[in-house]
Amino acid sequence: MSTTAGTRTGEHSLFGWSLATLLREWSARVDAAADDLPQGTRGYQLLTAVVHGNLPSQAALATSLGIDRTVMTYLLDAFVDCGLVERRLDPADRRARRIVATDRGRAVLAAAEARVVAAEDELLTGLDPEQRALFRTLLEQAAVGTGPDADPCRTVVEATTPAPDAPRPQRSPRPASR
Amino acid sequence: MSTTAGTRTGEHSLFGWSLATLLREWSARVDAAADDLPQGTRGYQLLTAVVHGNLPSQAALATSLGIDRTVMTYLLDAFVDCGLVERRLDPADRRARRIVATDRGRAVLAAAEARVVAAEDELLTGLDPEQRALFRTLLEQAAVGTGPDADPCRTVVEATTPAPDAPRPQRSPRPASR
DNA sequence: TAAGATCATCTGCGAAACAGACGATTTGAC
DNA sequence: GTCAAATCGTCTGTTTCGCAGATGATCTTA
Numbered sequence: 001m002s003t004t005a006g007t008r009t010g011e012h013s014l015f016g017w018s019l020a021t022l023l024r025e026w027s028a029r030v031d032a033a034a035d036d037l038p039q040g041t042r043g044y045q046l047l048t049a050v051v052h053g054n055l056p057s058q059a060a061l062a063t064s065l066g067i068d069r070t071v072m073t074y075l076l077d078a079f080v081d082c083g084l085v086e087r088r089l090d091p092a093d094r095r096a097r098r099i100v101a102t103d104r105g106r107a108v109l110a111a112a113e114a115r116v117v118a119a120e121d122e123l124l125t126g127l128d129p130e131q132r133a134l135f136r137t138l139l140e141q142a143a144v145g146t147g148p149d150a151d152p153c154r155t156v157v158e159a160t161t162p163a164p165d166a167p168r169p170q171r172s173p174r175p176a177s178r
Numbered sequence: 179m180s181t182t183a184g185t186r187t188g189e190h191s192l193f194g195w196s197l198a199t200l201l202r203e204w205s206a207r208v209d210a211a212a213d214d215l216p217q218g219t220r221g222y223q224l225l226t227a228v229v230h231g232n233l234p235s236q237a238a239l240a241t242s243l244g245i246d247r248t249v250m251t252y253l254l255d256a257f258v259d260c261g262l263v264e265r266r267l268d269p270a271d272r273r274a275r276r277i278v279a280t281d282r283g284r285a286v287l288a289a290a291e292a293r294v295v296a297a298e299d300e301l302l303t304g305l306d307p308e309q310r311a312l313f314r315t316l317l318e319q320a321a322v323g324t325g326p327d328a329d330p331c332r333t334v335v336e337a338t339t340p341a342p343d344a345p346r347p348q349r350s351p352r353p354a355s356r
Numbered sequence: 357t358a359a360g361a362t363c364a365t366c367t368g369c370g371a372a373a374c375a376g377a378c379g380a381t382t383t384g385a386c
Numbered sequence: 387g388t389c390a391a392a393t394c395g396t397c398t399g400t401t402t403c404g405c406a407g408a409t410g411a412t413c414t415t416a
Binding site: 024025026044049052066139140 | 190191192193194195196197198199200201202203204205208219222223226227230243244291294295298301302303304305309312313314316317318319320321322323324
């Protein structure tokens, strides 16, 4: 088991495996670090998005986190029940709810974030501190470039792929226009 | 993408969001690029591990991919039905099955890999080529350092995984009434 | 040889995701 | 101004999926 999973056999891409492995491990550690939040890792991500994300509606929140709106509903229910966030009516659009964190929500998040940052740093033990900073920068840059808000003009798959007839079968990144 | 998802509010960590976003997008593209494999992205990862991973048993395959053994069983069933892999008895341990790819499996994987590599490169449009190479290197290095094969002496969280009494106070998402 | 651990499989249960419909509201066309 | 279409959040129902547990086969050890 010493050399198994990652190393073998030349130069095929370990990109996906590495990404999945890293996220899995991150998720496990965040689950442990943020166990005072509902829904574990996902709850942490949600609260982070609520506090720092500046997203106008539940739908925006959902697409930013890559989850379904119907899931967002009961996810937020749990947070409201815990007194961590509030649903307020958006005066500009009375269909939408504006999600804001309570004081307690912000405090809980801050405490969790401190633990998560420590866990993240520990997660990246394979890199020395200088590399860690660089890695974080590159990662964020890459993600912002492809996230749900990415430039819609930069069409994606069909350029280099012999995509049959379903170029983008799922997931249309429709950010609210701006 | 100017104001929405990721950028806001100073210096909290976007690490988890970036990781999840990138993996989600990667997964979507691989789903499209490897749609001739069972189980989409997961199937691609499985076949990659079978061909390049040199893993001795289903269990090793499962832990490397972070999935359950019981899932691995029917996942492999699908691949065997498609004639992409075979289960062979391990002569050294007749409990275990040694999973090997068929010729066709290797060919299908090779074709898929070509498409996936292109998709990955396209995924990283936010980085220039030099940064991409660096990012891949750092990512793999970080993942190998924390993966299922990482040095068990410096591990941290593994202890929490099997813990039966682990603090997981809030569970049910509550289909709350309101 | 016996007891315990490990590998792969199967069964059943519970949870989670997804599609669809609904009322409320906004937007756009005419 | 009116009407149709789209959007937001919610709820319902279906179905899929992961996970715990038990089982038979095999290896390991004492």
